Amino acid sequence: MVEAEPDPVPAVRRFTRFYTRRIGLLNGSLLDSPFTLSEARVLFEIANRDRVSASDLTSDLGLDPGYLSRMLKRFESRGLVDRRPSADDGRRRDLRLTAAGQAAFARLDEGSRRQVAEILSSLNAIDRRRLVEALETVEFLLGGGAAISEPYILRPHRPGDMGHIVSRHGALYAREYGWDETFEALVAEIVASFIRNFDPKRERCWIAERGGAILGSIFLIRESDEVARLRLLYVEPAARGLGLGRRLVAECLAFARSCGYRRVTLWTNDILHAARRIYQAEGFRLVREEPHHSFGKDLVGQYWELEL
Template sequence: MSVVSDAQIEQIREFNRFYTHLLGLLNEGLFKSQYNLMEARIIYELGEVEHLVASQLGQMLSVDAGYLSRVLNKLVKAGIISRMPNSQDKRQSLLSLSAVGEVARVDLRQRSIEQTAQLYNDIDPSQSNKLVTAMAKIQTIIAPQNTAPKTYILREPEVGDLAYIAHRQSVLYELEYGFGNAYEAVISQVVADYIDDYDAKLEKCWIAECDDKIVGSIFCVNGGDGVAKLRLLYVDPMARGMGLGGRLIDEVVKFARKKHYQKIEFWTVDCLDAALHLYQKIGFEHVSSQPYGDFGSHLNDGAGINRQDWQMIL
């Protein structure tokens, strides 16, 4: 039996109709181009992965083989797609974009960007952040296995990165937990102190990036007396489920050991369940708890949240 009520189903169907109409997905030409939705998707996928066979393309698009064959034949005749012999399976040709097809792909991408900008440029920036986060949540809830970026890199922070981290984490934790401006003040101060007092020999910040977007970060700060402070672990919703949080914490532990710190300390709050699980799994010990109302007094039906202190002896 479905856990979704009839009223919720109708609301979902109404949103689907609204968004389909908004994007013009049923128009004869997608983005006012000469290609319909299926043709545009095929051009996009062949631009992402060169030399696919029809069966692979059908699986990626979840489309009937007969219908796909007709669309492919049309695009081949139009000179958009090239067919090449497949040495591994002579029954299926290798498909790729021709030079004309590559031009079409670039044009479709630009049209998509322009349409998206036109649709959302008039939205207030604070609302657009909420919108994008909500879209990421929809992806994560409906198909979590498909939403995490495949690869990421860790790098040093560049100018503007730390301000972005403070902004993004403030917005995210307001949306997910309702922490408000008090939390923004806390992390902004952490970032400002790091910039003002940065010691390159004993401190470090890691930025996680995927597809030119910041998707995570963490800091290791000198707390004095042989203590390293772990600060501001952040993993964007679109990067969750790929092991990034654990990797960032591991980097802090390795760095602290390399710099001969005696222990790592940090504090957090008890509603961040996923992060708490990671800390415990990696070997941190929960030391103490106490009520903390600075940005969570309204949570848990007014009961608030608790501050937790953790440490790892190195």
């Protein structure tokens, strides 16, 4: 029986309560300024964009148009913001900070920097890096961050990676397919053997990473001078749809060719449809199938090969 996944909602709400209290968002104003959090965010957007209109802010920040309109009128009455016709669209009016608005924002920005620096001052360099990586992971998983053409890097394995790979295989396959802990044990045996017998000239592990978070991995393991085996392809659910699985397999096969292998083999199960589609697209052919009972399930194992 698969253990139910713990409800993540209380943890997220607990962190939200902790952080809003930690940086003083429960107060009526932000950083002892005359501005609320919403007002400070609008000033930030105007200060940090080359051009921005009220409709841009409504859309990008999810603000109510009436609420934003009243806020901008207050800014204009205090001489912080003015509006100018756009140079390339006469129907559009761009917002701009006045000199007074720039000075007010500079004080806000500096106060925020000091506050965050104070929070980080109790952490050593390693813990600061861990914090930044964790924050980037949260932003990525919740769909934030600027769009970039390559949302991950591929790197070799390093200490600590193997335990993570074993853990994630065990957790993901239990949640998605109901496999029991014997699958995690098998993954542990594979990675332990890889580390003990690692031949860097003929074998490799690729780790896909973004912002310090591991998104997936794959192994190529030597079986003979002419045959290599592809093993343990996995991609985190949050990273699916990026083409990462296909990229990992392609890197694996390119390395196999550069090593002079003549054939790459792999073993999988027929229920792993996404992985099978990747293997087929790369030219692997199914050579045989056999039913088996493993990991607490009745499965159909498949053996695939690719002639290089």
